[in-house]
Amino acid sequence: MIAMPRRRGQEAAYQQVAQGLRAQIDAGQLLPGMPLPTEPQLEQQFGVSRITVRRAVQILRDEGRVETRHGSGSYVTPPRSRRRLSMQRYADPRPPEAGATIDREFDEVDAEGDVAAALQVQDGTLLLRRRMVQRLNHSPQKISTSYLLADMVAGTPLADPAYEPWEAWTIAQLADLGVKVTAVEESVLGRRPTAEEMQTLTLQGSDPVQSITRRMLAGDRPVEAAVDIVVPADRFFLDYRIDLP
Incomplete structure (x- = not known):
């Protein structure tokens, strides 16, 4: 049995439960x-109603102390390590990090809208769509959805999800096909x-x-378009260098 915190003035019961969990x-x-x-x-521990418990847990979620996983329950949030994504990652391809894994799904789709405009192709042009979820030590880090021209990569390892993760990333993969990315x-x-x-x-509901x-x-x-790459805002720094003439 966990004792309820002492009431302070008119502090609501759900705030007392939240404070009790914070203390633990x-x-x-x-x-x-x-x-x-x-x-x-x-x-049972706090002697309150289900609604009170849910409001208390919501407070801790809003504070980032607790995360709720769909179908699994609520957990104490682990410390968030912060990583850097710099433009150097394109100039210096490197092997995947130790512990990195990729969930991938490849399919062919017709170009349309923003994707067609980015690749400067007509609507209906056949594209290879590659959707990947990158994990580090089982922790999800990044979602990416990218598009390549199907006629450029058909029958090559770029179109085969079994080759992911490669020893190098998209720029090096394209170079293997004789396509040199210049920008x-x-x-x-x-x-x-x-x-x-x-x-x-x-993520929590308040996480951008x-x-x-x-x-x-x-x-x-244009030879590749990613629309889009999604990373948790509190886990990544985006570093850029601009060389001026």
Whole structure:
């Protein structure tokens, strides 16, 4: 049995439950990655209603102390390591990090809308769509959806998901086909995640994402478009260097 915190003035019961759980997290009684007790357990421990328990857990979610996983329950949020994405990653392809894995799904689609415009092709042009979820030590890091011209990559390893993850990334892969990427364009937008992105990246409702739109060019010809690359905003720095004439 966990004792309810002492009431301070007119502090609501759900705030007292939230404070009690905070105290357990701060004291190390609930460690990062551990599940919270179930709602019935919390009702019994604190002597409150189900609604009160849910409001208390929502407070901790809003604070980033707790994350709720669909179909699994609520867990103490592990520390968020922050990583850097710099333009150097295009100039210096390197092997995947130790512990990195990729969930991938490839299919052929017709170009339309923003994707057709980015690749400068007519609507209906056949494209290879590559959707990937990159994980590091089982933790989801990034969702990317990119498009290549189907007639350029048909019958090559780029069109075969069994080859992912490669020892190098898209620029080196294209170079193997004799396509030299000479420029990369990116634009970055901060936004709220979709419901699917929240579930895939294990985000809280208040967690923003950075959405990166990318285009690779060989001379004046677009050869790849990523619409889009999604990363949790609090886990990544985007580093850029601009060389002035």
